[in-house]
Amino acid sequence: MQLNQKNLPAVGRSIKVPAYDRNEIKAGIVHVGVGGFHRAHQAVVVQQLLAAGGHKEWGICGIGLREGDRRIADIFARQDCLYTLITRYPTGEVDSEVMQQMTDFLLAPDDKQAVVDRMANPETKIVSLTITEGGYNLTADGEFDLGHPDIQHELKHPNDPKTIYGYLSAALRKRKDKQQTPFTVMSCDNIQHNGDVTRKMLLSFLSAQDEGLAAWVGEEVAFPNSMVDRITPVTTGAEMEYLKDQFDLEDEWPVTCEPFLQWIIEDNFSNGRPDFDKVDGVQFVQDVTPYEKMKIRLLNAGHSVLGICGALMGIQTINACMENEQLRTVLRKFWDEEATPILDKVEGIDLEAYKDSLQVRFSNPNIRDKVSRICSASSAKLPKFLLPTIEENLSKGGSIDMATWLIAAWCYYSDKQIDQNGQSLEIIDAMQDQLNRAAQNTTADALSFLRVREVFGSLIDNENFTSLYATTVRRFYEEPVISVQLQRW
Structure with missing residues (x-):
């Protein structure tokens, strides 16, 4: 009917x-x-x-x-x-x-x-x-x-x-x-x-x-x-x-x-x-700020962590990413050590319980949210979901290790456009070609990907970040298998 x-x-x-x-x-x-x-x-x-x-x-x-x-x-x-x-x-x-x-x-x-x-x-x-x-x-x-x-x-x-x-x-x-x-x-x-x-x-x-x-x-x-x-x-x-x-x-x-x-x-x-x-x-x-910051820095950024890593590992859905112990560990580590310390107090919200609830939601086997959807338009999403966490931690002396590693993973993803099994990735991004060209030059210029200022703004001008990123992205190109990369976390 x-x-x-x-x-x-x-x-x-x-x-x-x-x-x-x-x-x-x-x-x-x-x-x-x-x-x-x-x-x-x-x-x-x-x-x-x-x-x-x-x-x-x-x-x-x-x-x-x-x-x-x-x-x-x-x-x-x-x-x-x-x-x-x-x-x-x-x-x-x-x-x-x-x-x-x-x-x-x-x-x-x-x-x-x-x-x-x-x-x-x-x-x-x-x-x-x-x-x-x-x-x-x-x-x-x-x-x-x-x-x-x-x-x-x-x-x-x-x-x-x-x-x-x-x-x-x-x-x-x-x-x-x-x-x-x-x-x-x-x-x-x-x-x-x-x-x-x-x-x-x-x-x-x-x-x-x-x-x-x-x-x-x-x-x-x-x-x-x-x-x-x-x-x-x-x-x-x-x-x-x-x-x-x-x-x-x-x-x-x-x-x-x-x-x-x-x-x-x-x-x-x-x-x-x-x-x-x-x-x-x-x-x-009266003020939405702490709630939206919590959601963007934890849920949305967390989705990107799982999405980019999962795509490179050949995983198709977010719930399947949560079945991988390494990805669950890296997600919680990013939340606990880099995102949570710079969040404002959120009235009526227990942040630990909120992160626990996110893990349950991401794991829902009946939703099967596609990794390709989460990764789509990353050039528009990551400047809002992830880069502010990096910038704020740089200004306050916090950890940026895992977020920097994710940017390196995104560079490799944009360059090779295949997963670790050799299968083509479905990349949906208005800036796909520009990101691909920049990422392809990484072996000659470790900072090439960061030179896309439409995405990264002035982040390339921060020497503390670029030093760590250059080391991280070189290591990624030397050993691009995500499961091996994740062992360091």
């Missing part, structure tokens, strides 16, 4: 479906970047609010800004924006539920004005984002890249947006011109101080395009920081087959996730907010 609104009553005979009437829901949230993570995290919180009763003004209108979003747009058109969430527990228990909190989906390449108008609609109270690290148009030193061709186009043609900044500026301009209260811009990406970053980037863009609008946005628009957490692997054919076998349900793009969900949100909104904190795992705080 095809998943759609017409078939929902029949679908509900075999699988959990929402009891609330979607026809009564208004989309107070416009969300840009409707990927698996959004559908397993923020959208789930909204569904639970709607299911609890009330909150009818907080449904979601999804937005796809790129041509690459056409597949999800086409599927949502056939499925009336419905999809199935499959939650897999370490015990083997599985919960499956149809999600219907999304009232509509708009594909910007088909109708840019419709997207601008939807954001500008007074019903829209929040525009939220999961556009990945690469979507923020950041330079290596954290500034806005005004020279990007799409940005230059938008500066000259404000009525023909291409990036998130063009759309936000066009919609906010309409709100300002009509003297309407602006919407909140809420980033849900894994970027430390994501709200502050979004604000800085948008104001940089507006300062070059429309100084009057920049001043208004700076005064009136809220950009709450938030920390998000839920492991959500890429959907595979296995999930679709599971739904067919168990429920005779055809869903073209379900989502699988772990049971854990956490969302810490700075209580700073322009135009009202939902009571997200009525949902387990969500809380509003």
Whole structure:
């Protein structure tokens, strides 16, 4: 049976479906970047609010800004924006539920004005984002890249947006011109101080395009920081087959996730907010900083430790990495000796218990998060997840041994692009070619990989780091078998 609104009553005979009437829901949230993570995290919180009763003004209108979003747009058109969430527990228990909190989906390449108008609609109270690290148009030193061709186009043609900044500026301009209260811009990406970053980037863009609008946005628009957490692997054919076998349900793009969900949100909104904190795992705080730093430095960096090492060892999934005693040891050692000592106090969190819980989550045999997914876009991830730990330890005299070793492993990974069994690695990275060229020159110039300043910034200028890195990377090229390398830890 095809998943759609017409078939929902029949679908509900075999699988959990929402009891609330979607026809009564208004989309107070416009969300840009409707990927698996959004559908397993923020959208789930909204569904639970709607299911609890009330909150009818907080449904979601999804937005796809790129041509690459056409597949999800086409599927949502056939499925009336419905999809199935499959939650897999370490015990083997599985919960499956149809999600219907999304009232509509708009594909910007088909109708840019419709997207601008939807954001500008007074019903829209929040525009939220999961556009990945690469979507923020950041330079290596954290500034806005005004020279990007799409940005230059938008500066000259404000009525023909291409990036998130063009759309936000066009919609906010309409709100300002009509003297309407602006919407909140809420980033849900894994970027430390994501709200502050979004604000800085948008104001940089507006300062070059429309100084009057920049001043208004700076005064009136809220950009709450938030920390998000839920492991959500890429959907595979296995999930679709599971739904067919168990429920005779055809869903073209379900989502699988772990049971854990956490969302810490700075209580700073322009135009009202939902009571997200009525949902387990969500809380509003005055300062998100210690929570996001904890998550990025432990979970995200830990994922990269396992991902790069696991890829080179020929291991396919994160849970399989956790079955390797050497990798479990190196992961905990990195956490305990390099990441934890420079974390701030996190109110209400026992860091040792948190790290224990991460190990359990990473080990979940029913999630099977692919190593290739974790390693994807490493050039965007590691400057945020790992390099700040190195830089802070350098400034405070802490240990950088294991983090430096991981950078050396990443260099070798980028150079050879094969695992220790001779199998080709699946590398997904916008900077793959540039990283490969730099890494290939390592035997002639030990610091060649670090000269990619778009990734490493000024780290190459720190002699304490480069001295250790040069020794480490040479040793890696002399003995590239990861299991042998790991013995020193």
